[in-house]
Amino acid sequence: MSSSRVFSPLYLLLSISLLLQLAIALNPIFHECNTTSFTPNGTYNENLNTLLSQLNSTTPLTGSGNGSLGQSPDQVYGLAFCRGDINSTVCQACITSAAIEIQQYCQYKEEAVIWYEYCQLKYSNLDFFGQIDYREAFYYPYFNNVSDPVSFNTTVMKLLNIVEGEAIISPKLFATGTLEVGNSTTLYGLVQCTPDLSSANCETCLDWIIGFVPRLLYGKEGGIIMTGTCELQYHTYPFFTT
Template sequence: MYCYSRSSSLFLLSFIILLHNVIAADPLYNICSISGNYTAGDTFSSNLDQLMFILATKGPPTGFALGTVGVSLNRVNGLALCRGDVKASSCGTCIRNAGTEIRELCPLKKSSIIWFDNCLLRYSSLEFFGEIDNSNKFYMWNVQNVSDAVAFNDKVTGLLSKLAKEAYVAPSLFATGEKAIGELGKLYGLVQCTRDLSGGDCKKCLDTAISELPSCCDGKRGGRVVGGSCNFRYELYPFYDV
């Protein structure tokens, strides 16, 4: 069982969900803008359709895509990122699903973001490329605890910090790794940033996310901090494919 929590400067929303029936095709979470709507069939709607096609076409070969369609009030900017270990075919499927789901879950909204296990997709009428997104973020954690939370947290922080140092100098802004931790076996970690960020901003984003570990996942056997610009995940079992 996992818990989810929305992290926001305005509010905190918590709920519990059973994950053993969840597959990669299901959204992890989505956030719809609270202001700014378009009308079905208008120019913005048409531009959004074009943007979704662009992201689904450009994203799979490299795992990342940016796109902008339209001008002035009808301009829409978008970003798609696939997890760094996901194959191109699975990446394309995820981005296409995200483009469909986000318009069903956030109908007629001018800004929205959706996360899947294999990808994230974000669009907005506002410019956001190259900026760290601190507003769209949520936590996930395993409800099972370890026996020594302090020692375990230190090991998790150590591994994630090491991976952050590797990721921000890598062209993919992505890193995975593992660490032997005694009787619990091995600890596995993954960190990733959206590739519109500079290396320095990627490191800053990941450092902030890792600093939220006590709020997210204190002593938990697995956890994630997932944002619009970066994310981390750790588990006591292998979950990535590299």
């Protein structure tokens, strides 16, 4: 007797949704490396490989992880985290990709960071835990312009300030929210800080990048600003899970 599995429309939709999430998770947005190199196959290289493997194993369990390995001058510090609304399966896929690609894009560099839509991974030969990092930063505006940039930008700033206030008191230093723009558009916003920051440093970092929104993303229907320790996103479509 042969048997076959019947897939419900809901199951197919969920499967397609997960595949799309994984596809996005495996595509880096940006990366940054310093110019100082370490010796291939040396002690620092060995410590880095071990630490990246540890972060790849531990981060998906709670959504974040950090640690250090070795002794100076070969000590390496690393941190990884996933976006606060992402499940462990997508988080695992993202961190696995990041651990591989950060070494490809920044081969033999003592310090590097790589950003994805759903996760971030960084390492350094210096202890960076708890410190605000403005050095590595980038922004990406979505190309469509809105019809009323003054009103739209006012709503963007209002929403980002609201979710910032929620994020800095959240255990994950993460928050999302929505606001209506006019009668037919919903604005979606998200902010997050790296889990090693204090609430006060998270607020300082978010204040800094939110302050750039009018200059870098003015009149755009969506955009991203990311640094080594905090990030923001907003769009006119739902891009996060609730």
